[in-house]
Amino acid sequence: MLTAILAMTLLALVFGALLGYAATKFRVEDDPVVERIVAILPQTQCAQCGYPGCRPYAEAIAKGEADINQCPPGGEAGIRALAELLDREPKPLSAEHGVEKPKLLAVIDEQTCIGCTLCIQACPVDAIVGAAKQMHTVIEAECTGCELCVAPCPVNCIDMVEVPVTVRNWKWPEPEKWLSPMKDAANG
Amino acid sequence: MAERLHRFRGGLELPGMKEAATASPIRVMPPPKRIVLPLSQHIGEPAKPRVAPGERVLRGQMVAAAEGVISAAIHASTSGTVVAIEDHLVPHPSGLAAPCIIIDADGRDEAIEPVPLSDWENRDAGEIRERVRDAGIVGLGGAAFPSWIKLSGNRDQPLDTLILNGAECEPCISCDDMLMRERADEVISGARIMLRALHARHCLVAVEDNKPEAAEALQAALAKFADPRIELVIVPSRYPQGGERQLIETLTGREVPHDGLPLDIGIVCHNVATAAAVHRAVVHGEPLTSRIVTVTGGGVAEPCNVEARIGTRMSELIAFCGGYRGDVARLIMGGPMMGFTLRSDDAPVIKASNCLLAGTAEEFAPRRETLPCIRCGACADACPASLLPQMLYWHTRARDFERVQEYDLFDCIECGSCDLVCPSQIPLVSHFRYAKTEIWGKNEERAKADNARRRHEARQARLEREAREQEEKRRRKLEALEKMKSGDAKKAEIAAALERAQKRKEERS
Known part of the structure; x- marks a missing residue:
C-alpha cells in the first residue's frame, strides 16, 4: 500500500517537473493565431480596415477588437477564410471600410511628376523609386494597389489602373459564364 | 523490351477521321509575304528579341534568344525585313494579342550558311544538346516544351529507354502519320542522335495500329540504318494512347509517379516530329523554321498536310488549301478533343500548331444544355x-x-x-x-x-x-x-575670480 502511494507520488512529481520544465523551455512566444490571420490577409497594407497595416489588423482580430469583415482587398473570399479559421459566421463586407474592387496598379504620369517624394513616403511597401526633384516611378511588380500614394500627390499625377490581362495571366472563365453569351445570342 | 504490351486505364475508342488529309502527300507551302513570330511559342519564359525593326534577316537566323533556363530561341522562317516588334493576335485560348516579331518577306528566301554537326557520332552529348537548344527545337507534339532539357537525362539514374511517340491518337490530326510515311529516315536518324545525347540503352518507336503505311516506312528505314537499339512497336489505337504517361504504361507496364517525371523511372519520351527536327538541326544544320500542319475539317476545300513556315498566318494556310468551304462554325488549333477555338484566322502558325481544324456547323453541333450531374461515374x-x-x-x-x-x-x-x-x-x-x-x-x-x-x-x-x-x-x-553651457559657467567663474583678485589688488595698493 505504502509503496504504491510512494510510487504514484514519485511519478506525479517527476511528470509534474517535466511538464513544468517543458512549459518554460518550449514556450511559444508569438501568437500562432495572429500569424495564421496574417497569412490570410492580402498584405495590401492599405489601412482601409482602420489599422496601420495588415499585421496590426490581424492582432486586433485575434484580440477580438476588430471584426473579420473590414478588409476590402481581401473581399468575400478573405472573409470566408477568416471565418473558417476563427470558427465564426461569415458576414458581408462592412460598407464603411470600402468596397471590393478589381486589383489595381498605381501609375505615375512622369510628365507631370514634380519629384516631391510625398508618394514615396506614403508607399507602405517601398514600391516607388525616385529622389527629390527627380521623376518618380512605380515598380509594377511590387505595387499592391493600396492607393495610399494617390492622396498625398500635390499635382494629381498618380492614376490607379486595372492590371492588364495578358496571355500570361489570363484565366479560363468559369464554364457557365463562358457559355452564356452563346445562349444569349441564340435566345435573342 | 516490349514483348508484351500492357493497357492503360480508361480511354475511349474514337473514330480516326484522318482519311481526308492523308489522301495526298505533304504539300510544301512557299513562304508567305508576312511572317508573324510570337516570342512565346513554348512552355517557359518568352524569348528575348535580338533584332531591331528595319533589320534584314535571313532564313534560319536567330531573331530572339532563349531567356532563362526554360525557354527556346526563335529563328526567322524566311528572308526579309523586320518591320515591327509589337503585339499581334496569337493562337491562344484567350484570343489576346502578345509580343511578336513581324517580318516582311523579300521573296528571295535566302538562308544563312548551315553549319552541320555531321560527325555527331563522335561528338559529346553536351554539344548535341547545345545544337538542339540553339536550333530552337521544342516538343512538336503540341506541348512545346524545350527539347534540349529533355535530352539531358538524369545524373542519378542511368536512362533506360527513349520512347518516340508516333501514336497520334487524337482524331483528325495526321501530321506525324504523314511525316513517318514520307520522312521515316529523318525520324530514325533523329532517334539515333537522341540516343547519343541521352546515353540511353534503347529506343522504342511507338505507332498506333491504324497507321500501317507509317509502320511500313519506319520498318524500311530501320532496315536501312540497321541499328539494333531501335525497335518499332505497334500499339493499339485507343484514345489517349499518345499521352506520355499512357504510352509509357502501354509499352512498359510501369506507371510514372503522379508527382514525378518519366525520367524518374528511366524513360524519356519525345515526339517523332521532334526527332526529325533534331535530325535536321544536327545533320543539316537547319534550325526549326517550319513544321507540318494538318489542315482539315469539313470547312476546308482541300484537306491535306502542309509543311508551313512558322509564322504563316492561318488565313494564308487555309487559302493555300483551297480556302474555306461552306459554313465554317469554328476554327480550332489542335484536335477536336484537346484543341481550342481560335478567335480569328489572323493568328500565326507556331511551333505547337499540329493541326488546324475548320469545322462546319454540322460537325460541331452546338453543345446541348448542361444537365445536373447524376453521379453515374x-x-x-x-x-x-x-x-x-x-x-x-x-x-x-x-x-x-x-x-x-x-x-x-x-x-x-x-x-x-x-x-x-x-x-x-x-x-x-x-x-x-x-x-x-x-x-x-x-x-x-x-x-x-x-x-x-x-x-x-x-x-x-x-x-x-x-x-x-x-x-x-x-x-x-x-x-x-549642456556641456557647452557648463563650459561657459566655468569661464564665468574664472572671470569672476580674476575680477575679485583684481579688486583685492586695487584695494591693497
Missing part, C-alpha cells in the same frame, strides 16, 4: 489518369480549390474523355481548366502578398531604425549643448 471509368472527374467537378463548382487539389486536379491531362462520355453534357474539362488557372492565379497572388509583407516589414524596421537614430542624434546634441 462514367467519367471516372473513362479517365486515363485514374481521377474522379465527378468529384473534381463538384468541388470546382463550390470553388473549394483546396479539395480539388486533394483530388489531384493537376494530374488531369485535359484529354476530354470525361466530357465525351458525360450523359449530362457537362463541360468537365472546361471546369478543370478554369480551376487550374484560378489556382495558379491564387498561388501567384499569395506569393505577391508574402513579398509585400516582407517589404512592408523591412520598411517598418527601417523607419524604426531611422527614428531611433534621429533620437540618438538629438540626445547627443543636447548633451553637447
Whole structure:
C-alpha cells in the first residue's frame, strides 16, 4: 500500500517537473493565431480596415477588437477564410471600410511628376523609386494597389489602373459564364 | 523490351477521321509575304528579341534568344525585313494579342550558311544538346516544351529507354502519320542522335495500329540504318494512347509517379516530329523554321498536310488549301478533343500548331444544355489518369480549390474523355481548366502578398531604425549643448575670480 502511494507520488512529481520544465523551455512566444490571420490577409497594407497595416489588423482580430469583415482587398473570399479559421459566421463586407474592387496598379504620369517624394513616403511597401526633384516611378511588380500614394500627390499625377490581362495571366472563365453569351445570342 | 504490351486505364475508342488529309502527300507551302513570330511559342519564359525593326534577316537566323533556363530561341522562317516588334493576335485560348516579331518577306528566301554537326557520332552529348537548344527545337507534339532539357537525362539514374511517340491518337490530326510515311529516315536518324545525347540503352518507336503505311516506312528505314537499339512497336489505337504517361504504361507496364517525371523511372519520351527536327538541326544544320500542319475539317476545300513556315498566318494556310468551304462554325488549333477555338484566322502558325481544324456547323453541333450531374461515374471509368472527374467537378463548382487539389486536379491531362462520355453534357474539362488557372492565379497572388509583407516589414524596421537614430542624434546634441553651457559657467567663474583678485589688488595698493 505504502509503496504504491510512494510510487504514484514519485511519478506525479517527476511528470509534474517535466511538464513544468517543458512549459518554460518550449514556450511559444508569438501568437500562432495572429500569424495564421496574417497569412490570410492580402498584405495590401492599405489601412482601409482602420489599422496601420495588415499585421496590426490581424492582432486586433485575434484580440477580438476588430471584426473579420473590414478588409476590402481581401473581399468575400478573405472573409470566408477568416471565418473558417476563427470558427465564426461569415458576414458581408462592412460598407464603411470600402468596397471590393478589381486589383489595381498605381501609375505615375512622369510628365507631370514634380519629384516631391510625398508618394514615396506614403508607399507602405517601398514600391516607388525616385529622389527629390527627380521623376518618380512605380515598380509594377511590387505595387499592391493600396492607393495610399494617390492622396498625398500635390499635382494629381498618380492614376490607379486595372492590371492588364495578358496571355500570361489570363484565366479560363468559369464554364457557365463562358457559355452564356452563346445562349444569349441564340435566345435573342 | 516490349514483348508484351500492357493497357492503360480508361480511354475511349474514337473514330480516326484522318482519311481526308492523308489522301495526298505533304504539300510544301512557299513562304508567305508576312511572317508573324510570337516570342512565346513554348512552355517557359518568352524569348528575348535580338533584332531591331528595319533589320534584314535571313532564313534560319536567330531573331530572339532563349531567356532563362526554360525557354527556346526563335529563328526567322524566311528572308526579309523586320518591320515591327509589337503585339499581334496569337493562337491562344484567350484570343489576346502578345509580343511578336513581324517580318516582311523579300521573296528571295535566302538562308544563312548551315553549319552541320555531321560527325555527331563522335561528338559529346553536351554539344548535341547545345545544337538542339540553339536550333530552337521544342516538343512538336503540341506541348512545346524545350527539347534540349529533355535530352539531358538524369545524373542519378542511368536512362533506360527513349520512347518516340508516333501514336497520334487524337482524331483528325495526321501530321506525324504523314511525316513517318514520307520522312521515316529523318525520324530514325533523329532517334539515333537522341540516343547519343541521352546515353540511353534503347529506343522504342511507338505507332498506333491504324497507321500501317507509317509502320511500313519506319520498318524500311530501320532496315536501312540497321541499328539494333531501335525497335518499332505497334500499339493499339485507343484514345489517349499518345499521352506520355499512357504510352509509357502501354509499352512498359510501369506507371510514372503522379508527382514525378518519366525520367524518374528511366524513360524519356519525345515526339517523332521532334526527332526529325533534331535530325535536321544536327545533320543539316537547319534550325526549326517550319513544321507540318494538318489542315482539315469539313470547312476546308482541300484537306491535306502542309509543311508551313512558322509564322504563316492561318488565313494564308487555309487559302493555300483551297480556302474555306461552306459554313465554317469554328476554327480550332489542335484536335477536336484537346484543341481550342481560335478567335480569328489572323493568328500565326507556331511551333505547337499540329493541326488546324475548320469545322462546319454540322460537325460541331452546338453543345446541348448542361444537365445536373447524376453521379453515374462514367467519367471516372473513362479517365486515363485514374481521377474522379465527378468529384473534381463538384468541388470546382463550390470553388473549394483546396479539395480539388486533394483530388489531384493537376494530374488531369485535359484529354476530354470525361466530357465525351458525360450523359449530362457537362463541360468537365472546361471546369478543370478554369480551376487550374484560378489556382495558379491564387498561388501567384499569395506569393505577391508574402513579398509585400516582407517589404512592408523591412520598411517598418527601417523607419524604426531611422527614428531611433534621429533620437540618438538629438540626445547627443543636447548633451553637447549642456556641456557647452557648463563650459561657459566655468569661464564665468574664472572671470569672476580674476575680477575679485583684481579688486583685492586695487584695494591693497
